[in-house]
Amino acid sequence: KLIGEVLELGKQVLYLVPEIALTTQLIQRLQRYFGNRIAVFHSRYSFNERVEVWNNTLADKPSAQLILGARSAVFLPFNDLGLIIVDEEHEPSYKQFDPAPRYHARDAAIVLANLHHAKVLLGSATPAIESFYNAKQDKYGLVTLNRRYQDLLLPEIELADLKESYRKKRMTGHFTERLFLLMQEALAEKEQVILFQNRRGYAPVVTCKACGVAPQCVNCDVSLTYHKSGNELRCHYCGYHIPLMETCNACGSPALDTKGLGTEQVEAELTAFFPEAKVARMDLDTTRGKYGYQRILDSFKAREIDILVGTQMLSKGLDFDNVSLVGVMNADNMLNFPDFRAHERSFQLLTQVAGRAGRSGKRGRVIIQTYNPFHKILQQVTTNDYMEMYKEQLDERYAHNYPPISRLVRITLKHKDFLKVSTSADWLYRSLYNSFGSMVLGPSSPAVSRIRNQHIKTLLIKLPKDKPLKHSKLIIQKIRNSFQSIPDFRAVRFNVDVDCY
Structure with a gap:
């Protein structure tokens, strides 16, 4: 209705979604209402197709009045923008980390809406803490929907204790007794099942039982992930891959074992346990190509797939009845x-995944497998208590001075020489400390400290919200200029990311 009102005024509308898969479902719905006034813009489209949308937007043509797109659509040359809708505004995929420009599409x-004097609608069932904080501070208006669409009941969420299930030997593969039983019941009723596992591949690690060595990527500081489909070990950071060896490269033992669980392994177990069911997988490996998402989603909607296994792309607003x-x-x-946002992100992701169940008449069920069923966040997910999570997380942010109480600037240094990047990081810390004091954290190595043969060091600066950013920017720029004037540091890559979360 809001889109229709803006289009009637002859203005353009931008509808942002966090995942390309969502454009597939949304475009069909929007076309029913707005016909051929819709254009779609995202990276899976060819260069020529994107240029066409760009030109149509610039010329304010009738075929580009409503633009549906992923984060890059925010840079289209709008003529007369009246409304921007940011769907699932809490999603981390709205943030562009590398390469530059580093920005958050929300x-x-x-900012874009402000330039056009347009309205912005941020939509989410689990808002980002900074967005909800802004609403509570009266920077944003707040509209609350307390009921599900068509008054449907929220799904019933249960926690399944993995520790107890393994101890009592009540596991079937990686499935607890409760989850396995409910899958059998759902399939018997000709209903569909979604399983969420946030790791692709078959197993994250392959180890030798004799010496314990796990094959590592030659370019990155990370173990190789086993992909059974190609019988290879692959690095998810640089793309390096090798065939799975028959014996350990370190000691020659043939006793190799897989550790951990990926979507491929879940798919393989399901195929073995439910041979009559049609099982499919939705992750980065199965959705390559322009219509990769659409094929899987169309098949699932047509009920040609009984069980769909996937990574976090499954959580983002998909609607199956x-x-x-x-x-x-x-x-x-x-x-x-x-990560300081781990608990917030977990609550959001689990709540969103749970929301895929019971989107028609029957109440849905959600089983969350965990080794720690008494964890506060998991308890809050089961009761759908966003406000309690928000208050607890905000108290922690106040205590440790993290956003939305402060602003975070991350400086990343990269170089192929570890000693050079370490020395330069120490110099940078001393320089920043002279200006910002104890608000500087680091230097530290990230969880994966070498990617594509580049060693990485990071420093964080917490800046107070009440002081203008301009002064801090000038100081950082001045320090950066001094850093790059030192001959030894000139080859070190120096990246600044403001609001880096």
């Missing part, structure tokens, strides 16, 4: 991630 959309059960294979990986 924040860029707000026959899904009665959603299973989360392991919730602990997200909760234990070394």
Whole structure:
């Protein structure tokens, strides 16, 4: 209705979605209402197709009145923009990290709307803490929808204890007794199942049982992931891959074992346990190509697929009316991630995944498998208590001075020589400390400290929200100029990312 009102005024509308897969479902719905006034813009389209949308937007043509796109659509040359909708505004995929420009599409959309004197609608069932904080500070208006569409009941969420299930030997593969039983029931009722596992590949690590060595990437500081489909070990950072060896490269033992769980392995287990069911996988490996997403989503919608296994792209607003059960294979990986937003992101992701169940008449069920069923975040997910999560996380942000209480600037240094990047990081820390004091954290190595043969060091600066950013920018720029004037550091890559989360 809001889109229709703006289009009637002869203005353009930008509709941003976090995942290309969502454009597939949305375009069909929007075309029913707005016909051929819609243009789609994202990276899976060819260069010529994107140029055509660019030119049509610039010329304000009737075929480009409503632009549906991923984050890059925010840079289209709008003539008369009246409304921007940012769907699932909490999604991390709106943030562009590398390469530059480093920006957040949600924040860029707000700036763009300001330039055009347009309205912005941020939509989310689990808003980003900074967005909800802004609404509570009366910077944004807040509209709350307390009921599900068509008054549907929220799904019933249960936590399944992996520790107890393994101890009592009540596991079937990687499935707890409860999840396995509910999958059998759903399939017997001709209902569909979605399973979420946020790791692609078959297993994250292959180890030797004799000496414990795991094959590592030659370019990155990370172990190689086993992909059974190509019988190879692959690096998810640089693309390096080798065939799976028959014996250990270190000691020659043939006793190789896989550790951990990926989407391929879940798919293989399901095919073995439910030979009658049609199982499909939706991750980066199966959705390559322009119509990769569409093929899988269309098949699932047509009920040609009984069980769909996937990574986080499954969580982002997809709508299927026959899904009665959603299973989360392991919730602990997200909760234990070394990031100040790990708990917030876990709550958002699990709540969004759970929301795929029961989107028609029957109430859906969600089983979350975990080693720690008493974790506060998991308890909040089961009761759908966003406000409690928000208050707890905000208290922690106040205590440790993290956004939205402060602004974060991350400086990343990269070089192929470890000693050079370490020396330059120490020099940079001393220079920043002289200006910002204890608000500088680091230098530290990220979880993956070498990618494509570039060693990485990061420093964080916490800047107070109440002081203008301009002064801090000038100081950082001055220090950067001094850094790059030192002959030894000239080859070190120096990247600045403001609001780096």
